[in-house]
Amino acid sequence: MTRKNSKSRLLLSAGPAAVAAIMLFCSLSCERTRESQPAEPEPSAAGTPAGQTSSDRTASSQTTNTQPPASSTAPSEEPSAQMPQATAAQRASQTTRPPQPDSTVEAQTGASAAEGQPSIRRSQLKDMLPALRQAVAQDPNNAQAHAQLARGLLQAGELDEALEHCRTALELDPQNADLHYGIGAVFALKGDLPAAMSAYQRSIELNPQNKDAHNELGLILRKKGDTDGAIASFRKAIEINPGFANAYDNLCQALHAKGTLVAAEAACRRASELDPNLVNPHAALGMIFQAKGDAHTAAAEYQAAARLNPENARLQYNLGLALHETGDLEAAAEALQTSIRLENQFDMAYVALGDVLTAQKKLDDAIEAYERAISFDRYNALFHGRIARVYFMKDDLPAAVRHYSQAYELDTKTAQYPHEMGKAFWVQQKPEAAAEAFRKAIERDPKLDDAHYRLADAYAVLGHVDAALASLEQAIELNEKNLERAKSDPHFDQIRDDPRFKKLVGEE
Numbered sequence: 001m002t003r004k005n006s007k008s009r010l011l012l013s014a015g016p017a018a019v020a021a022i023m024l025f026c027s028l029s030c031e032r033t034r035e036s037q038p039a040e041p042e043p044s045a046a047g048t049p050a051g052q053t054s055s056d057r058t059a060s061s062q063t064t065n066t067q068p069p070a071s072s073t074a075p076s077e078e079p080s081a082q083m084p085q086a087t088a089a090q091r092a093s094q095t096t097r098p099p100q101p102d103s104t105v106e107a108q109t110g111a112s113a114a115e116g117q118p119s120i121r122r123s124q125l126k127d128m129l130p131a132l133r134q135a136v137a138q139d140p141n142n143a144q145a146h147a148q149l150a151r152g153l154l155q156a157g158e159l160d161e162a163l164e165h166c167r168t169a170l171e172l173d174p175q176n177a178d179l180h181y182g183i184g185a186v187f188a189l190k191g192d193l194p195a196a197m198s199a200y201q202r203s204i205e206l207n208p209q210n211k212d213a214h215n216e217l218g219l220i221l222r223k224k225g226d227t228d229g230a231i232a233s234f235r236k237a238i239e240i241n242p243g244f245a246n247a248y249d250n251l252c253q254a255l256h257a258k259g260t261l262v263a264a265e266a267a268c269r270r271a272s273e274l275d276p277n278l279v280n281p282h283a284a285l286g287m288i289f290q291a292k293g294d295a296h297t298a299a300a301e302y303q304a305a306a307r308l309n310p311e312n313a314r315l316q317y318n319l320g321l322a323l324h325e326t327g328d329l330e331a332a333a334e335a336l337q338t339s340i341r342l343e344n345q346f347d348m349a350y351v352a353l354g355d356v357l358t359a360q361k362k363l364d365d366a367i368e369a370y371e372r373a374i375s376f377d378r379y380n381a382l383f384h385g386r387i388a389r390v391y392f393m394k395d396d397l398p399a400a401v402r403h404y405s406q407a408y409e410l411d412t413k414t415a416q417y418p419h420e421m422g423k424a425f426w427v428q429q430k431p432e433a434a435a436e437a438f439r440k441a442i443e444r445d446p447k448l449d450d451a452h453y454r455l456a457d458a459y460a461v462l463g464h465v466d467a468a469l470a471s472l473e474q475a476i477e478l479n480e481k482n483l484e485r486a487k488s489d490p491h492f493d494q495i496r497d498d499p500r501f502k503k504l505v506g507e508e
Contacts, residue, residue: 128152136165143172147179150186159190177207184216193220211240215247222254230254245274249281256284264288279308279315286318295325306335313343317352324356332356347376351386358390366390381411385420392424400424408440415445422454431458449478457491468492469500476504 132149139145146169153162166183173179184199200217203210218233231254237247248271255264265288268281282305289298302319309315320336323329336353339346354369370387377383388403404421411417422437435458441451453475459468472492475482486492487505495501 129156141172143169143176143179146172147182150182154186154189159186162186163190175206177203177210177213180206181210181213181216184213188216188220193223196220197224209240211237211244211247214240215244215250218247218250218254222250222257227254227258231258243274245271245278248274249278252281252284256288261288261291277308279305279312282308283315283318286322290318290322290325295322298322299326299328311342313339313346313349316342317346317349320349320352320356324352324359329356329360333360345376347373347380347383350376351383354386354390358393363390363394367394379410381407381414381417384410385417388417388420388424392420397424397428401428413444415441415448415451418444419448419451422451422458426454426458431461434458435462447478449475449482452478453482453485456486457489460492460495463494465495465498468495469498469504472501473504 129149129152132145132152135142135145136149146165150162150165150169153159153165163183163186166179166186170176170179170183180199180203184196184203187193187196187199197217197220200213200220203213204217207213214233214237218230218237221227221233222230231251234247234251234254237244238251241247248267252264252268252271255261255267258264265285268285268288271278271281282301286298286301286305289295289301299319299322302315302322306312306315306319316335316339320332320334320339323332323335333353333356336349336356339349340353343349350369350373354366354373357363357366357369367387367390370383370390373383374380374387384403384407388400388407391397391400391403401421401424404417404424407414407417408421418437418440422434422441425431425434425437435455438451438455438458441448442455445451452471456468456471456475459465459471472482472486476486483505487507492501501507
């Protein structure tokens, strides 16, 4: 495969909306920009294949990730863990619930073509390039000819040469707002976001009614972390054209990222009304409703998104999480298995599948799923904590201790891992090891009352009466329920006649 073909393939698969942006600007007249009238409301992404949307709506999550948004011209960014927090259910657990990961991830759903643009096959472009080059050679001072050649080169994946002819067109017609908009799209495709931003701003200066430039500027601002500025740009694009579906889509994503869920929900619904083929609004609505605790509605939105883009692993993952929360374990497992089929090294999908299999009491299958996740990231404390829990449920206590110990070493802050490790030692009738683990848990979380209570148990069995009473007193202070618990706990039988114990439990 030649270098040219490789670049072309990458371009056509990764950035159709950005390519279409150039098609849009090059199809416009290259005469000096006339005073623009506000556009009539129109549906966005006409002729867009189902399941493709502007590419900076949601990002892939090599988590989640998911997370977050990329632009219709800017290169896609990595997941965002800034999305709604973890909601994956941890059913059938005989131990305290382990720490939760970010569950939902933003799904990279592809990119849509610019509004109303016809598709051009690569074979047609190949045939056009010689004629376009000839037109430039015959009239090198014709801005229109350079712009049209830039269009063909862009579609062929020749970004550097396309940029060269865009610059030449601008030199010949520096006040043309559409040319500045188009060169901004080329810069964005090349990953030069400052240059893209500058070009979009110049286009807006020359034509404040350029809704596309406002929209693309908003996407760049989001990538730079200026969410408020991005929201303002998207709103301006919508003000110019109230029927601009892609701008509503981008606004939906930005409001969601900011955490203004009511406004985000409204923007997402409006985007879907204007263009039912947009994937991202449904995906974002799924995350919004999942954050609200409405798993059924979240699942319905993820299903709508997945129907539009069935080959997206991240959508299937989020759908699996939501279905797990609804209690539909079979459907959840199916969605997560689909996610894994589409992305076979998606570690969090294996973890989520392990959670579902655990809830179904398919413990051996759950262990296999967690082991797959660990094979991709053996330094992830969460993964070791999950598999340890299942080993505990299977009464394979040495394996549970081994993985809880690894989780403890990898995560230096979470109290849950040493706490669960202490329980496993306790069941093995190893009170000294259990006491040490509970002390480690308390070091990390001094208010973990159950750790204090279990430490008191261990001290009592070991005959450390003063230490047992001190730990029990602390446990009762943190949670009065521990008082009733202690009254019938046989592990305190050796100190039950001690006046201090009787005073603690109110049996004087």
